[in-house]
Amino acid sequence: MSEPTDALIPRPRRDVAPGAVHLPGWLGPERQRELVALCRTWASGPVPMRAVTMPTGGVMSVRSVSLGWHWLPYRYSRTADDVGGGAVAPFPGVLRSLGRDAVAAACGPAEGASYEPDAALVNYYDDAARMGMHQDREERVNAPVVSLSLGSSCVFRFGNTENRNRPWQDVELASGDLFVFSGPSRFAYHGVTRILSGTAPAGIGFDGRLNITLRQTGLS
Numbered sequence: 001m002s003e004p005t006d007a008l009i010p011r012p013r014r015d016v017a018p019g020a021v022h023l024p025g026w027l028g029p030e031r032q033r034e035l036v037a038l039c040r041t042w043a044s045g046p047v048p049m050r051a052v053t054m055p056t057g058g059v060m061s062v063r064s065v066s067l068g069w070h071w072l073p074y075r076y077s078r079t080a081d082d083v084g085g086g087a088v089a090p091f092p093g094v095l096r097s098l099g100r101d102a103v104a105a106a107c108g109p110a111e112g113a114s115y116e117p118d119a120a121l122v123n124y125y126d127d128a129a130r131m132g133m134h135q136d137r138e139e140r141v142n143a144p145v146v147s148l149s150l151g152s153s154c155v156f157r158f159g160n161t162e163n164r165n166r167p168w169q170d171v172e173l174a175s176g177d178l179f180v181f182s183g184p185s186r187f188a189y190h191g192v193t194r195i196l197s198g199t200a201p202a203g204i205g206f207d208g209r210l211n212i213t214l215r216q217t218g219l220s
Contacts, residue, residue: 016158016169019183021106026178029203032150036206038094039122039150042067047080047088049124061129067091069119069217074138076119076217091118099214102146106180115143117214125154125209131192133157133164140218144182149173150210153199159189175201 011024027035042065043049049065054073068091069076079085096117104112119139123131136145156179159168170193173179181188192211200207 011174014171016171017181017185017188019107019185020158020181020188021179022171022173023105023178023180024174025176026102026105027148027150027176029176029201032176032201032204035148035212036150036204036210038092039124039210039212042089042092042122043124045089047083047086049122050083053082060131061125062131063124063129065122067095067120067122068117069219071119071121071138076138076219091120095120095212095214098148099146102148102178102180102214103144103182106178107144107182111144111182115216117143117146117216118219119215119217121213121215123211123213125152125192125195125211127152127195127197127208129192129195129209133159133168133189133191135161135187135189136213136215137187138217139215141216142182142186143216143218144180145186146214147173147179147181148212148214149177149179150175150204150212151200151206152209153196154209154211155193155196157191157193158185159191161185161187161189164189172196174199175204 014022052060070088099117103115153174156173
């Protein structure tokens with residue numbers, strides 16, 4: 001896979017909205033390779049990666065696996081009630097440290113030090129997958145949401161906190177990018193409108209898109 005031409009042009013930090021920060025290239029190539037390998041391990045069990053069935057009967061085009069807490073529409077559980085009822089894998093310490101570093105980079109050291117993520121959702125997108133506009137609202141605390149991108153770039157739509165309609169902004173997220181939303185933007189609607197096929201960087205061992213989302217649930 002060839003490196004995109006614009007990869008040679010620095011992409012600065014961007015404050016997309018109050019509390020919503022895009023840090024391009026936050027993860028270096030070696031860290032990306034490490035996370036891709038970990039995602040493969042997490043996807044192999046104890047709960048398998050699956051496509052979530054929504055209450056309406058629709059099936060998401062994204063495939064996902066949960067760590068720490070199992071996410072179902074629209075709640076968390078310690079067991080994978082929609083795929084056999086097995087116990088969800090523990091939340092990895094490597095993601096707790098990474099989440100704190102991410103929040104510190106986006107929001108400042110004090111916020112990073114107090115961040116206690118305990119749930120991760122690893123999403124796999126093939127070239128046809130999409131994610132509709134939605135809020136992350138099953139958590140009981142207003143802690144930041146951390147999003148890490150690996151593999152193919154995507155068009156990430158970041159909207160408002162009131163509804164799925166405009167105003168919104170489309171942001172291209174590339175492999176290694178960090179996006180954090182917190183504070184006034186914590187409950188903004190967001191989604192992925194398309195995957196930019198052929199944009200995964202060479203050498204990370206993966207084609208397609210992986211997204212790791214970290215959350216602090218406030219659950220005991």
